[in-house]
Amino acid sequence: MKNMSLFFKVAGLSAALVACAWAQSLKLPSVFSDNAVLQAGAPVPVFGKAKPGATVKVSFVKDYKDVAAGAETVADKDGKWLAMLPVLAEGISGELRVETTGEEPVSCFNALAGEVWLCSGQSNMAFQLNAPTMPAAARVVYRKEAALANGQIRQFMVKRLTSPTPNEDVEGVWIALSPENAGQCTAVGWNFAWRIFKETGAPVGLIHSSWGGTPVEAWLSEEAIASSQAGTAVRERHEKMFGDAKPTEAAYQKGMAEFNAKYKTNPERIAHRAEMPRFPYSLNFSNQPSRLYNAMIRGLEPYGIRGVLWYQGEANAGRPTEYGHLMQALVNSWRKAFNNDQAAFYYVELANFMQEQQRPVEGAGWGLIREAQASVLELPLTGVGTAVDVGEAKDIHPTDKKTVGERLAGMALTDIYGKKGLSRSPQYTDHKVVGDKVFVKLDYADGLRARGGEIKGFAIRSEGGEWVWAENVKILPDGVVEVASAEVKQPAAVRYGWASNPVISLENEAGLPLRPFRTDKNTDQ
Numbered sequence: 001m002k003n004m005s006l007f008f009k010v011a012g013l014s015a016a017l018v019a020c021a022w023a024q025s026l027k028l029p030s031v032f033s034d035n036a037v038l039q040a041g042a043p044v045p046v047f048g049k050a051k052p053g054a055t056v057k058v059s060f061v062k063d064y065k066d067v068a069a070g071a072e073t074v075a076d077k078d079g080k081w082l083a084m085l086p087v088l089a090e091g092i093s094g095e096l097r098v099e100t101t102g103e104e105p106v107s108c109f110n111a112l113a114g115e116v117w118l119c120s121g122q123s124n125m126a127f128q129l130n131a132p133t134m135p136a137a138a139r140v141v142y143r144k145e146a147a148l149a150n151g152q153i154r155q156f157m158v159k160r161l162t163s164p165t166p167n168e169d170v171e172g173v174w175i176a177l178s179p180e181n182a183g184q185c186t187a188v189g190w191n192f193a194w195r196i197f198k199e200t201g202a203p204v205g206l207i208h209s210s211w212g213g214t215p216v217e218a219w220l221s222e223e224a225i226a227s228s229q230a231g232t233a234v235r236e237r238h239e240k241m242f243g244d245a246k247p248t249e250a251a252y253q254k255g256m257a258e259f260n261a262k263y264k265t266n267p268e269r270i271a272h273r274a275e276m277p278r279f280p281y282s283l284n285f286s287n288q289p290s291r292l293y294n295a296m297i298r299g300l301e302p303y304g305i306r307g308v309l310w311y312q313g314e315a316n317a318g319r320p321t322e323y324g325h326l327m328q329a330l331v332n333s334w335r336k337a338f339n340n341d342q343a344a345f346y347y348v349e350l351a352n353f354m355q356e357q358q359r360p361v362e363g364a365g366w367g368l369i370r371e372a373q374a375s376v377l378e379l380p381l382t383g384v385g386t387a388v389d390v391g392e393a394k395d396i397h398p399t400d401k402k403t404v405g406e407r408l409a410g411m412a413l414t415d416i417y418g419k420k421g422l423s424r425s426p427q428y429t430d431h432k433v434v435g436d437k438v439f440v441k442l443d444y445a446d447g448l449r450a451r452g453g454e455i456k457g458f459a460i461r462s463e464g465g466e467w468v469w470a471e472n473v474k475i476l477p478d479g480v481v482e483v484a485s486a487e488v489k490q491p492a493a494v495r496y497g498w499a500s501n502p503v504i505s506l507e508n509e510a511g512l513p514l515r516p517f518r519t520d521k522n523t524d525q
Contacts, residue, residue: 025051025079026103031303032096033108035174037154037205039304040090040113045339046098047082047302050075054100058083060111061095068092082302088113090202110176112154114203115196116305119189120219120297121312123212124348124397129190130183132266133399141402143179145194151176153193155185158209162284163295166221170299174205186210188311188348191405192412199409200417207305209296211286215315216326218292224333225289230322238289241281252280270395287315301337306416307344307381308334309408313369314350314396320368324375331379344416346383346408347376349515351391351398357499360459360467365500370516383411386425388497389504389513407512422446422510426479428517431494437484438494440519445479447509457503460485463492470494481506493520 028048038044038060046058054075062068073083096108119125128134129142146153159171177185186208193204211218217225217234225231255277263269269276279285286292308331316323331345349370376382385407390400410423426448430441438460442448458470460483472484483494497504497516506514 024103025049026054026056026098026100026106028098028106028108029169029299030172031156031170031174031207031300033156033173034110035154035176036096036108036111036156037114037116037174037203038085038088038096038111039116039306040088040202042087042304044069044085044088044304045082045302046071046085046096047080048098048106049079050081050100050103052077052079054079054081056081056083057099058085059097059099060085060088060092060113061097062092063094065094068094090114112152112203112205114152114205115200116205116207116303117189117192117307117309118207118209118300118305119186119192119309120209121310121348122210122214122315124314124351124401125186125188125208125210125309125311126212127187127397127401128183129185129187131187131397131399133270133395133397134187135399138399138402139183142182142190142194145190146177146179146182149177149194149197151178152203153177153182153190153197153206154204155189155206155208157184158207158296158300160211160286161295162286162288162291164291166294166298168299170209170296187401188405188408189309191402192309192409193405195406195409196412196417199413199419202417207300207303209292209300210311211292211296213315214286214292214312216312216323216330217289218287219297219312220290220326220330221293221298221333221337222290224293224329225326227333228325228329230325233322234289234326249280249282252277297334298337302339305338305340305343307346307412309346309348311348311404313373316372317350317366317369320372323369323372327373327376328379331376331382342381344381344383344412345376345379346385346411347373348404348408349373349384349386349388351387351396351404352389352393352501352504353391353396354393354500356393356501357457357497357503359499360469361495362499365498365502367495367498367500367502367516367518371518371521381415383408383415383424384515385411386513386515388502388516391501393501410510422508422512425512426506426508426514428496428515428519431519433491436489436491437482438491438519439476440481440483440494442479442481442514444512445508445514448475448479448481448506448514449509450475451505451507451513454505456505457497458483459495459498460488460491461493462488462490465492467495475506493518495519 059070069086075081413419495518
């Protein structure tokens with residue numbers, strides 16, 4: 001009887017604790033968890049829910065002893081609150097503590113002030129360090145790097161979910177990356193973070209929110225899509241796709257079961273992914289407009305970030321005329337949503353893929369989508385890291401994510417962290433036709449040179465004529481390239497690397513390749 005009485009007392013106490021927990025109205029979103037990285041060098045937005053009208057006190061307790069920064073705010077009529085914590089010095093660690101009268105404080109332990117970058121896009125951003133195709137040598141490298149980083153590089157992995165309406169939170173936790181768990185990190189993000197950490201000593205936090213095979217419109221709010229010139233086309237196309245959706249979800253699940261039974265290992269499944277059944281266009285399909293923004297971005301806002309790393313475009317390759325408008329809408333809307341018009345935005349120009357270029361110009365290739373990606377560069381504080389020379393003909397997911405991550409980091413180091421050096425690829429800016437020659441002007445062309453000693457990849461044509469290889473190409477001073485061919489007496493246009501898997505031959509003194517371009521941008525081929 002004594003044991004039974006004790007049981008009921010314990011059970012009653014447990015029930016009271018559960019009731020207390022359910023009554024707790026002071027809450028932080030998931031992105032504020034133990035091991036969180038908070039953006040250093042700028043006021044830190046801290047936000048959550050509390051009782052309407054409650055006064056909320058936020059403080060950062062350095063080394064769990066001294067309050068390094070504090071702020072107060074009042075919850076609005078819906079219980080939402082936002083406090084701006086004063087600037088935190090880079091590298092300090094401790095406890096982020098949130099308090100309100102009459103409730104248990106909420107704390108994030110082992111929080112760290114550093115550089116926070118949002119990593120998003122589709123499968124090449126989702127590609128992890130421990131991916132089945134990652135070479136063994138690359139695995140050795142990242143484990144050594146993780147040991148040297150000693151928990152100063154961290155990742156918040158957003159759970160993949162969809163939602164028809166904007167969610168106020170996401171699912172995920174911060175993890176301090178180590179040799180044992182770094183394999184689950186986005187490979188592009190890790191290689192970016194490692195270079196930033198190695199060259200600046202700054203801790204780096206990666207918020208990883210990506211989903212393979214998804215188009216850019218899935219990552220945009222409904223308002224952002226509607227504001228874009230491409231909004232009507234996007235809405236009409238997806239409405240038609242939803243009406244035409246086949247097969248049913250049950251048929252898809254049956255097909256996937258058969259596929260997995262036929263190919264038992266990940267390498268086999270990757271090699272035969274063309275046989276994989278397509279997910280039906282259902283209410284929960286990740287490719288629907290705004291579904292991923294609603295579930296995987298909205299709940300992060302307005303967390304403090306330094307910038308965004310974006311690797312996406314393959315899923316929009318067939319619709320390049322829409323893509324530039326949508327990308328500009330994404331950059332502008334995300335900056336507004338995160339209350340940070342100074343957030344840097346660096347994207348990856350799509351890698352070379354499929355059969356290596358055979359003809360001077362291959363109009364059905366990825367030239368147009370790469371060109372559309374460059375619409376981002378019309379906006380301030382943006383940059384492009386090209387992957388056009390590190391891809392794989394037979395795999396849309398190249399394993400060389402170190403080069404890509406380091407190229408993105410190079411731009412951040414020069415733009416944001418005060419490092420000197422050439423960090424951008426040569427790119428076309430202008431041209432002039434003189435007689436039978438075209439003089440092409442390039443930016444970021446310091447020390448322009450030919451890889452392997454031979455200049456290839458340039459095509460030239462006359463007005464209305466056929467494209468031919470330009471066999472007479474010379475590098476001139478001041479970033480000018482002279483392009484000519486004995487077959488073209490009155491040239492009208494030049495293209496370089498205009499194919500899905502283009503011939504690339506020029507680079508600047510930093511080893512960064514000349515990006516594909518065309519001088520005749522008024523055509524759609």
